[in-house]
Amino acid sequence: MITVKNLRKTYKIAKPQEGRFATLKSLVRPRYEERRAVDGIDFTINDGEMVGYIGQNGAGKSTTIKMLSGILVPTAGEVSVNGLTPHKDRREHLRGIGVVFGQKTSLWWDVPVIDSLNILKEMYRVDDARFRKNLEMFTDLLDLGPFLEQPVRQLSLGQRVRADLAAALMHDPKTLFLDEPTIGVDVIAKERLREFITEINRERGVTVLLTTHDVVDMEKMVKRVIVINAGQILYDGSMLGLRERYGGEDADIEDIVREIYREGGKTA
């Protein structure tokens, strides 16, 4: 289970200074301003759920995922994943989760994909039988075969994300965090990714929190969505409810999302 209570993250950023000697002033006496990336959010996600976390660029999606995976320490509030506090119980926490950032690989750049997977196997102490079974399943469902022997730097974006997904799941985590996994991926690879993630959720009962600003992702994959804008949650509920509330039965989901942002007032 994932629980987040009044969770906040504020980044301190250097403020550009004006006037004469601006650069020098910034160096000698930097001024900071605070940016509230996540501004007091609450939600609970039960085991086995698959939830879409949607919002425009800069809404606070990645910051949330980073706090849930223990990469960032919250400024305030509570976060609990599978009974652990991510940034405090890091080691144990990492055993229970898999994370994929669509824009950044967690694999070794110059190393063949299969070697990366083997390194992870050792790191997570995955036994041989389980490794073989997972490798077989992921190779089949994600069609990894053609590029298992290639280093990550030679892969297309779609192939790279597929390799990253396999890597994130090799140790059978209970929970999977996906940050824009389909961004920039071509249509066919996208479809394969969607099917795979859906299957992992359905067949293995893996809890999935997926950020996206791809409306088709949402429609095809999730029943529940959380909409975030300027660090605050605007909607948390079913896709159906989202439609009813904002547009009626046959409204276009893309229009609906636009409407929500307008209603939210703020832009990040």
Ligand SMILES: Nc1ncnc2c1ncn2[C@@H]1O[C@H](COP(=O)(O)OP(=O)(O)O)[C@@H](O)[C@H]1O
């Ligand atoms: N490391 C950082 N330092 C300062 N500001 C940041 C940093 N990372 C993100 N931000 C800012 O925090 C806000 C939320 O960013 P982010 O969580 O990446 O949004 P999203 O993933 O929804 O696009 C944005 O205004 C962004 O510019």
Ligand SMILES: [Mg+2]
């Ligand atoms: Mg992001």
